[in-house]
Amino acid sequence: MSDAPIRAEKVTKVFGGLTAVDGVDLELRRGEVAAVIGPNGAGKTTLFNMLTGLYRPTSGRIRLGERDITRARPDQITALGVARTFQNIRLFPTMTARQNVMIGRHSRMKAGVFGSIFRPPWVNREEREAEERAGEELKFVGLKADLLDRTTASLSYGDQRRVEIARALASDPHVLLLDEPTAGMDPRESAELAGFVLKVRDERKLSILLIEHDMKVVMGISDRVTVLDHGELIAEGDPAAVRQDPKVIEAYLGRSAA
C-alpha cells in the first residue's frame, strides 16, 4: 500500500441526471505537487469538494492516510490537516485580512462559550498566538504590512488570493488543495505564484494538489498531472507525457473546435 496523504478511490458524484465525477481514482503522494486539469465542467472542483467533505460521494471512498474520511464533515477534515482555497475567492469580506487568517486557525484553538466569556490565561495566550501566527502567515504570502488590518473586501484581487492561501496555511495542513490559484492573474503574477507554491511545499513539507488552467504553471511545477474530461479520468502521469497524450489533446481541441 502506498502512504498517500490523500486518496480518492473510485469516487463518483451524480447531480440529478448529471455524472459530474465518474469513478475517478486519484492519489496525492507525499511531498509532491500534483495537478488536476481538464476542460470547463470536467468535474475538477466537484472532486475537490468531495476530498474536503463539502460533497458526499455518490459512491467510492476518500482516504486520508489509512483513515476513511468519506463521511467526515468538512470541519473534521480540516482538523485532520487538509486545507483548501476556492476557485472563486471565498474570504469573509467584512473581516480584516488578519481576522480571516485567524479563522483558519479556528480548528487549532479551543475556547468555547465559557472560555470566551471568562478568558482564563490559556485563552488569552491562544488568542495572542493566533493573532501572531496570522501576521506571520500574511507576511509569508507577501501581503504588505499596512494591509493586515484592512477588510479583505478592500484588497486587490491578487492580495485576496494571498490572504486565502495564508488562511489555509494557518490551519497547519499537511495536504493543501488549491483550486485555480492563478485564475485572473497576468502571466508575471502566475509565474510568481508558481514559484511560491514550490516554496510553500518545501518550507512547510506539504503535499499539494492544484487545479490549474495555465499550462505553463502546470508544466512548470507539477510532478504529476491527472486529466479529467466529462467526469472521467482520461490520462495520468508525467506532465510531458500527458501533454502528448492524444486523448488529452482531443479533449481540449474537441472543446475549442465545437
Add this chain to the structure above:
Amino acid sequence: MSAALGKIKGFDQRFLVIAAILFAILLPFFFDRGSSFMDDAVLALAYVVMALGLNVIVGFAGLLDLGYVAFFAIGAYTMGWLGSTFYSQANGGEGVHLLVTGAAANLPGIHVNFLLVLVGAIILTTIAGVIIGLPTLRLRGDYIAIVTLAFGEIIGQVAANGDQVRIGGIWDKTLGALPLIPDLGSEATLTRGKLGISPVDKIDLPFVDPFTSLDIRSWYFVALGLVLIVLFVNVRLRDSRLGRAWVALREDEVAAISMGIPTVKTKLMAYGTGAALGGMSGAFLGSYLNTVNASQFEFIFSIFILAMVILGGLGSVWGVVIGAILLSFVNSWLIPDVLNGLPGQLGLDFDLTQVSFAIFGFILVIVMILRPEGLIPERSRKQEMHGIGTGDRAGAGSDVELGEAR
C-alpha cells in the same frame, strides 16, 4: 455644537461606558422608590437583558429567531414553579424550602432561593435553546424564522393549556420517587394557563432586606446587575474565537465550514447562550411582575424584542442596549401615558395602547427605510447591508450548493 459632538466622538469609548454605568447607578436616587418611572426603568432593564440575549442569536450568529418569547416563558415558569404556592401539595403539603427566608419560608409550595432559580432557568433555557436550534441547523434564513416562530407558538400554547396537563401523577412515580426530589401531589398541573401562577416569591438575596413591590429601587439594582452581566457576556463573546466564527458563518457558511468551523456546534452555542440570557430575564420578570401567566407569552413579544435589536443595530452591543431602552419606554410610557388620548382628541374611537404593536411595526419600517443598519451599526453589519465586498458573492455561490454541504 458640532465641535462638541466631534469632541464626544473623540472620547475613549471606555469613558462613555463608565459614565453610562455611573448614570444608571445614580438614576434611581432621583426618583421616588415606588414611582412609575422606576417601574418603567426596571422593565426597560429586563428587556435590555432579553434584547442582548436575542442579539447573540440574531445579531452575532445571524440566525433569525422569531420565537424568543419561548425563553421568556421557560425562565418565568422556572420562577413560578420554584417560587410560589403553585405546587401546594408538594412534599406531602409541607412544601419545599431551599435557602429562603421571610414569608416564603413558612408557606406550602416550592420555594427556592432566587439565585438558584436563576441557575435553574439558565439550565432549562439552554436546553430549550439547543432543542430549538437542532431542527433549524440544516435550514437557512426564512426557514429558520418559521421553525423558531412555531417553537415560540408551541411553548405559548403549552403555557395556555398547561392547566389541563396533570403532571403530578407521572412525576411522583418517576422523578418524584427518587431520593431528595419532592413529590408534587396528584393534582399538580404544568401551568396555570391564563389565570397565571400568582403571587410569585419576591427576590430574596443574602444580606439585603426582603424585596417588596413598594420599593422598586432594589429590583432596579438587581436588574441593572443582570444587565451588566449580560453586557459583559456579549462583549466577551463578540471579541472571541466564537464571535469570529459566528461572523464567518454569517458571511459565508461554506467557507467557514471548510476552514474548520463546526457549524452545528457553533450555531448551537449561539442558540444556547442567547436562550440562557432570555431565561435569566424571564425568571427575574416572573418574580417582579408577580405573575406567570400564558397571556404574557405571545408571538408579539418576540417581535417586540426583535424590534429592539433591529432598531439598535444587529450585532451592535451598545446599539441594542439603546434600542431596548427606547422601545421599552415607548411601550410603557410614551404610548399609554403621553399619546394615548390622541385618537380620542381627533374624534377617533380607540386607545393607542390597542395598536401599540402597529406602532412598533411602523417604527421598524421607518428604521428599515432610513437606517437599515440600526441606530448604532456594527461595522461588519453595516458593510453587509450596503453590499460592500459582497459583489462577487453571487459568482462564488456557484462553487458549492449549500444543500450539499454538511
